[in-house]
Amino acid sequence: MVGAFREPASPVGSGARRTWAGREANCSIMTADDTKTVITPEQVAVTFRLAGIGTRFAAVLVDTCLQGLVILVIFLGFAAVADLTSVVLEEAPTWLLAVLLLLVFLALWGYFIFWETVWSGRTPGKRLAGIRVMMDTGHPIDFWAAFLRNICRYVDFLPAAYGVGTLTMFLSKDSKRLGDYVAGTVVVVDAPRRPKAQEVPPQERREYRLLGDPTVLNLRAIDREQLAVVGRYLQRREELPSGPRAELAREIAEPLMAVLGLAHTPEYPYEEFLAEVSMACRALHE
Numbered sequence: 001m002v003g004a005f006r007e008p009a010s011p012v013g014s015g016a017r018r019t020w021a022g023r024e025a026n027c028s029i030m031t032a033d034d035t036k037t038v039i040t041p042e043q044v045a046v047t048f049r050l051a052g053i054g055t056r057f058a059a060v061l062v063d064t065c066l067q068g069l070v071i072l073v074i075f076l077g078f079a080a081v082a083d084l085t086s087v088v089l090e091e092a093p094t095w096l097l098a099v100l101l102l103l104v105f106l107a108l109w110g111y112f113i114f115w116e117t118v119w120s121g122r123t124p125g126k127r128l129a130g131i132r133v134m135m136d137t138g139h140p141i142d143f144w145a146a147f148l149r150n151i152c153r154y155v156d157f158l159p160a161a162y163g164v165g166t167l168t169m170f171l172s173k174d175s176k177r178l179g180d181y182v183a184g185t186v187v188v189v190d191a192p193r194r195p196k197a198q199e200v201p202p203q204e205r206r207e208y209r210l211l212g213d214p215t216v217l218n219l220r221a222i223d224r225e226q227l228a229v230v231g232r233y234l235q236r237r238e239e240l241p242s243g244p245r246a247e248l249a250r251e252i253a254e255p256l257m258a259v260l261g262l263a264h265t266p267e268y269p270y271e272e273f274l275a276e277v278s279m280a281c282r283a284l285h286e
Helices: 053-085 094-118 124-129 143-151 153-157 163-171 178-183 202-207 224-239 242-260 270-285
Strands: 004-006 027-030 035-039 045-049 131-135 185-189
Touching (some): 053 124, 053 131, 053 163, 094 143, 124 131, 143 153, 153 163, 153 178, 163 178, 178 185, 224 242, 224 270, 242 270
Antiparallel strands (some): 004 045, 035 045
C-alpha cells in the first residue's frame, strides 16, 4: 500500500528500527517488497512504494520529448524574429544570440528543477507515469534538493542513455541514481487520484482554507489508524503546553502532508491543517 500510516509495534532486530525513540530526525527502513518505510519522530510509520526503473524511464522519455519541444519552439521563435527583422544568423546582434543561448540553457538545465520544485516532486512525465520525488525523510522535495539531483543528471546520463544512472539504480536498494544519493531523495509511486464518486460534498469545500479543494487530494490514503492519531491529538491539545503542542502538531502533520504530496513552510499552521484533514475525512466517510 502506498502511503500507509500506522503506529508501529515494538522494535525488531533492525538497527534502523532501534532509532525510533530519537526525536532529532526521521528514520527510514527498506523492506523486501520494494517499499520504503519512513519512521517519524513520533514513532509513526509511513510506507511508500518505490518507483521501478521502467516507470522512471517512461517518465524521463516524456519529459525529454517535452524539453525538445520547448527548444524547438525557442528556435522557431528566434527564426521568426530573424525573418521579421531581416537579420541573418551571422549578423544577429550579440545580445539576441545571448538570449537564445540562455533560453536553451534554461530549457536543458532548468526544466526538471523547475517542475520538481513547484509541483511537489512531479514533472509532467512523472505525473503521467504516476510517480514523484520526495526527500528520504518523507518530506516534499525543496529547491536545493531538486537542484542537486538534476545537476547530477548529466553524470547519470553518461556514457549514453543514462548508463551510470541505470547501473546505480540496479545496485541501489532504494532504486536511486547518483543524483538521488547526492540530494538525499527517492522516487516513489504517487498516491492515486480519488475517483469522483469519493469526492467531498461541494458544500464542504468552502471550509478548507489550507486544503483548498479536497477533491484533488487522495484522502483515501489516510486510513482509520492515521485518523485516530489525529483525533487523539485534537481531543487532547488543550491539555498540552504551547511549545510541545505546536511541535507535536508538526510531527503528526508532516507525514500526512508527505502522503498527500503537499508542501509546507516553517510557519505553517499544522494544527489547523490537522483539523481540516479530520473534518474532510469525516465528510468523506459519511
